[in-house]
Amino acid sequence: MKRTIILILSLFFLVTMNSHSAPSVSISVSSVDTHVQEQENGDLSLNVSDSDAAAFQSAGHVRYSDFGAIGDGQTDDSNAIAATHAYANQSNLKVQADAGATYYIGGRERKAIVQTDTNFGDASFIIDDTEVENKDAPIFEVRSKLKAFELKGLTSLRRNQKRIRVDLPGPCLITVTDSDTKRYIRYGLNQNNGSAQTDIFVVDKNGKLDRNAPIIWDFEQITDCTAIPIDEENLSIIGGKFTTIANQDESKYNYYDRNLTIRRSNVIVDGLEHRVIGEGEQGAPYGGFINIRDSSYVTVKNTILTGRKTYATIGSAGKPVKMGSYDIIVNRSLNVSFINCSQTNDIHDRTYWGVMSSNFSKNLLYDNCTLSRFDAHMGVANATIRNSTLGHMGINAIGTGTLTLENSSVHGYHLINLRPDYGSTWEGTIVVSDCRFVPANGWPIRASLIGGRNSTQHDFGYTCYLPEKIVIKNLEIDDSNHPDSYDGPAIFSDFTPEMAAENFHETHPYVRPKKVLLRTVTTASGKSLRLSDNPQAFEGVKVITRKR
Numbered sequence: 001m002k003r004t005i006i007l008i009l010s011l012f013f014l015v016t017m018n019s020h021s022a023p024s025v026s027i028s029v030s031s032v033d034t035h036v037q038e039q040e041n042g043d044l045s046l047n048v049s050d051s052d053a054a055a056f057q058s059a060g061h062v063r064y065s066d067f068g069a070i071g072d073g074q075t076d077d078s079n080a081i082a083a084t085h086a087y088a089n090q091s092n093l094k095v096q097a098d099a100g101a102t103y104y105i106g107g108r109e110r111k112a113i114v115q116t117d118t119n120f121g122d123a124s125f126i127i128d129d130t131e132v133e134n135k136d137a138p139i140f141e142v143r144s145k146l147k148a149f150e151l152k153g154l155t156s157l158r159r160n161q162k163r164i165r166v167d168l169p170g171p172c173l174i175t176v177t178d179s180d181t182k183r184y185i186r187y188g189l190n191q192n193n194g195s196a197q198t199d200i201f202v203v204d205k206n207g208k209l210d211r212n213a214p215i216i217w218d219f220e221q222i223t224d225c226t227a228i229p230i231d232e233e234n235l236s237i238i239g240g241k242f243t244t245i246a247n248q249d250e251s252k253y254n255y256y257d258r259n260l261t262i263r264r265s266n267v268i269v270d271g272l273e274h275r276v277i278g279e280g281e282q283g284a285p286y287g288g289f290i291n292i293r294d295s296s297y298v299t300v301k302n303t304i305l306t307g308r309k310t311y312a313t314i315g316s317a318g319k320p321v322k323m324g325s326y327d328i329i330v331n332r333s334l335n336v337s338f339i340n341c342s343q344t345n346d347i348h349d350r351t352y353w354g355v356m357s358s359n360f361s362k363n364l365l366y367d368n369c370t371l372s373r374f375d376a377h378m379g380v381a382n383a384t385i386r387n388s389t390l391g392h393m394g395i396n397a398i399g400t401g402t403l404t405l406e407n408s409s410v411h412g413y414h415l416i417n418l419r420p421d422y423g424s425t426w427e428g429t430i431v432v433s434d435c436r437f438v439p440a441n442g443w444p445i446r447a448s449l450i451g452g453r454n455s456t457q458h459d460f461g462y463t464c465y466l467p468e469k470i471v472i473k474n475l476e477i478d479d480s481n482h483p484d485s486y487d488g489p490a491i492f493s494d495f496t497p498e499m500a501a502e503n504f505h506e507t508h509p510y511v512r513p514k515k516v517l518l519r520t521v522t523t524a525s526g527k528s529l530r531l532s533d534n535p536q537a538f539e540g541v542k543v544i545t546r547k548r
Helices: 002-018 050-059 078-091
Strands: 025-030 035-038 044-049 061-063 072-076 094-096 102-105 112-114 118-128 140-143 172-183 195-203 224-229 235-245 260-263 267-270 273-277 287-293 296-301 312-314 320-322 326-331 334-339 356-359 361-367 370-375 380-386 389-397 399-406 414-418 426-437 448-451 469-477 490-492 515-523 530-532 542-546
Touching: 025 050, 025 078, 035 078, 044 050, 044 078, 050 061, 050 078, 061 078, 078 094, 078 102, 078 112, 195 334, 195 361, 260 267, 326 361, 356 361, 356 370, 361 370, 380 389, 389 399, 399 414, 414 426, 426 448, 448 469
Parallel strands: 025 044, 061 094, 072 102, 094 118, 102 118, 112 140, 118 235, 140 260, 235 267, 235 273, 260 287, 267 296, 287 326, 296 334, 326 356, 334 361, 361 380, 370 389, 380 399, 389 414, 399 426, 414 448, 426 469, 448 490, 469 515, 490 530, 515 542
Antiparallel strands: 035 044, 172 195, 172 224, 312 320
């Protein structure tokens, strides 16, 4: 009896500690039949019978139906789903959805913490966002059993530093912040006062940095430093057909995060599908159905996603602005790959916002993807897009390192757009090879390969750069449908039209490119590739052209 009481108390402590402020799940094992009960305060109490516990351990997995899920598409199964994962986490068991089931998840706050391999299989999940208790609470959160901790003793950092002198239990993802230094001071309709200087990097147990994800800022001081241990084993999320019934909330920046959140390193998502229904005349935007944060080595593959309907609101500048709404978001994460991913709606349909966004991330990859957008808001260090097709929003990025585009087709307004709201900056190299560019998906426009704008009058919190070196080889430009005044595609758009004014003065430096290497660039119009509509801004750029 004493041993049983100790076991119950241990299980209760461990599970409730893992649940943070969300409703918790307490677990007991006894001779009483297995059942889940919701308490008055919203917490769950789960009892597992001795015989069921033995059977689950023997099978190596649990199912949602084992803990009361009906799977009829009408009964709210969120309690059973959360309890299933809580027991699986505590007992180190896999989770399997019931074949052919349809689980309805209503608007209550009931987050399921996922810490073991989960196979959703062909099961369907209906997520009803029409009446929600807490829009910020994920449906599933993939979380490590290893605990993040404050890393003390690190007081400063230097860009490209190779090692930090700290004691670590093993490989960790390190996040550092200097709250007194502001970067990414946004310009335009969504203007703001910037974000605290932030950097993320991976180190081994000896403090040695992964050289493929270098430190990109100097830190004279560090106001916050967190170490997140990296799990050695992969955690797999397989299958699942998810449908979100969209919210009907007021159209304003009130993001919904009823999603699959990943906050663990070494995760594989394979074969998931997500669709959206019920979008009406108004709605609040979404922060990604797959939301990856504070993670490294995450792969999403063979996955189908959905672009969200675009709604407008009044931005921080007091003027109407279209709101970004996403099915993929990557924040403060490294080495994140999307392989063989596509979306349910037309990637060229402008009524839907671009499907992806990212911030403070490094080493992002699209491979064999057909998606409406690749985007890096507040910087990416190194990005690769290959064997892919990008739709109406194309490629939008600012950042550092190497931006690689190969064997891909881009249908945006520019081959690569360097975001003007963050200074149109890329400190490093752009390499383009074996690609096809269809400007604005065939609309008649004046085509340019590298787009952006910087008046040099705004302080973004950093020096802005155009790529030091641009290499373009084997590029086909389909500019057959162009305006009558068209005189050929330009390498650079008119980044600084203000230069035409006699009294123009560059208040904040904008470092221009050094050279562009071109090899086998062809146009459907037959017109030659030009430097820019504003050649004055690129007078010092050396353009080297080779046919082969």
